[in-house]
Amino acid sequence: MKSIKTLLVATGLAFSIGHNSFSQTTNQNEVVITGVRFAYPLLEKWIAEYKAANPQALIRIETRTVTDPQKYDLLIEAYEQEKEVRETREYISIARYALxxxxxxxxxxxxxxxxxxxxxxxxxxxxxxxxxxxxxxxxxxxxxxxxxxxxxxxxxxxxxxxxxxxxxxxxxxxxxxxxxxxxxxxxxxxxxxxxxxxxxxxxxxxxxxxxxxxxxxxxxxxxxxxxxxxxxxxxxxxxxxxxxxxxxxxPVEYIHLSIDKHNSNQEAKKFLLWVAANSGKDLHQFGYLNPDAKRLQDETEKLERFAATK
The missing domain is CATH 3.40.190.10 (Periplasmic binding protein-like II)
Structure with missing residues (x-):
């Protein structure tokens, strides 16, 4: 009996870990974002506008407290990751910043x-x-x-x-x-x-x-x-x-929003596509440079194909 109980506990724990691998909640409309803090004001504006058009969305920025990126739906990154990391994620190069x-x-x-x-x-x-x-x-x-x-x-x-x-x-x-x-x-x-x-x-x-x-x-x-x-x-x-x-x-570098290729959060994918289509009007106001148009278009097309998957 003890071995069966232990197995059930272990199985339940494994399911819990797998179920939460890409988000801290089970709400399908919730999107948790973290990453470079200086981009938070820009992201907060986009979140407010997106939620005004999509009231069901529950999007929040969370100051990063754990190192595992899979605890979050979207990452805000301010430099190019290693090739091994880039191959596991879809990116939208939303802006460039100068130093x-x-x-x-x-x-x-x-x-x-x-x-x-x-x-x-x-x-x-x-x-x-x-x-x-x-x-x-x-x-x-x-x-x-x-x-x-x-x-x-x-x-x-x-x-x-x-x-x-x-x-x-x-x-x-x-x-x-x-x-x-x-x-x-x-x-x-x-x-x-x-x-x-x-x-x-x-x-x-x-x-x-x-x-x-x-x-x-x-x-x-x-x-x-x-x-x-x-x-x-x-x-x-x-x-x-x-x-x-x-x-x-x-020095000039890109600000990226990225999502793990195994993440099935459809609201996160919708938000990324919305940002790709609507972000340009706010960049100069917040002190950012526009991204390369061809690069953004190519990444948007890849993201559209990714978003079509479940």
């Missing part, structure tokens, strides 16, 4: 580099552990770098663009999200970091956020920072320039 160097507006660093800007050599010398750059002793202005402690999209993208890994970024490693780097910088008059336009700028006024100086960079790669490149007072002009020019010294 800008910023400083505490009261800092001597902001005053100096708001005037002369940064070229590639400066980036490597200031932000990265590089034995050749560190031999250059010309930098005398005090600064304190703040960077992410955990592996995340922004530091991975920032380091990779300049030929490094996240572990090569200098500075004080801060636990938490990208917003915590901003808070640390604002408390330290020597503080500098890198961040997305949506955090560097006030999204209502379209001007740099209070207390933050956006540092100009050599956008055309000619080794100097021009007067036009120093003009960083308007978020919309900045976005237009980043989209229309082949810029240098500004």
């Amino acid at each position: 800008l160097p910023i400083a505490n507006a009261k800092s001597a660093f902001a005053k100096e580099y708001a005037e002369k800007g940064l070229v590639e050599k400066n980036y490597k010398q200031i932000f990265f552990h590089d034995i050749y750059a560190e031999k250059d002793k010309s930098l005398t202005t005090p600064y304190t770098i703040y960077t992410r402690l955990q592996k995340a999209g922004a530091p991975v993208t920032f380091a990779k663009y300049f030929g490094y890994e996240q572990k090569d970024i200098k500075g004080k490693a801060i636990a938490g999200a990208d917003e915590h780097l901003i808070k640390a910088l604002l408390k330290d008059e020597t503080g500098i970091t890198y961040t997305i336009p949506g955090l560097a700028f006030n999204l209502q006024t379209r001007k740099p956020a209070e207390g933050i100086a956006v540092i100009p960079v050599d956008l055309d790669g000619n080794g100097r920072v021009s007067r036009e490149e120093k003009s960083l007072e308007d978020l919309d002009k900045l976005i237009a320039g980043l989209e229309n020019e082949k810029v240098k010294n500004v």
Whole structure:
């Protein structure tokens, strides 16, 4: 009798684990999303609009507390995953984000580099552990770098663009999200970091956020920072320039929404298709760049075929 009871318990446990492998609830209209936090405001707007048109939908963002991605229906990702991971998921590349160097507006660093800007050599010398750059002793202005402690999209993208890994970024490693780097910088008059336009700028006024100086960079790669490149007072002009020019010294990467290929949550698939069709109108407002149209179209067609399956 004991062995039969043990078998029943084990079988029930196995069923429970399998049944919850892609969502924390059994409600077919519920969709649980997690991932990069700086994209939450944009996703929250889309969720509100989708739910207004689909009142039965129960979509929520949950701050990630477990490492297993299969506990969630959709992931928001800010860098390219390894090939083995990409092959198990369907993706929608909904937007691109840029990374800008910023400083505490009261800092001597902001005053100096708001005037002369940064070229590639400066980036490597200031932000990265590089034995050749560190031999250059010309930098005398005090600064304190703040960077992410955990592996995340922004530091991975920032380091990779300049030929490094996240572990090569200098500075004080801060636990938490990208917003915590901003808070640390604002408390330290020597503080500098890198961040997305949506955090560097006030999204209502379209001007740099209070207390933050956006540092100009050599956008055309000619080794100097021009007067036009120093003009960083308007978020919309900045976005237009980043989209229309082949810029240098500004890391740019995609924001992806993804779903496991074995996930049968039809509401999650519907939401992804809705985002693919409706997301473009909000990207600039939140400081993002448009994705490549052909890439988005190809991924949407793949997702439509996936959504047709049960």
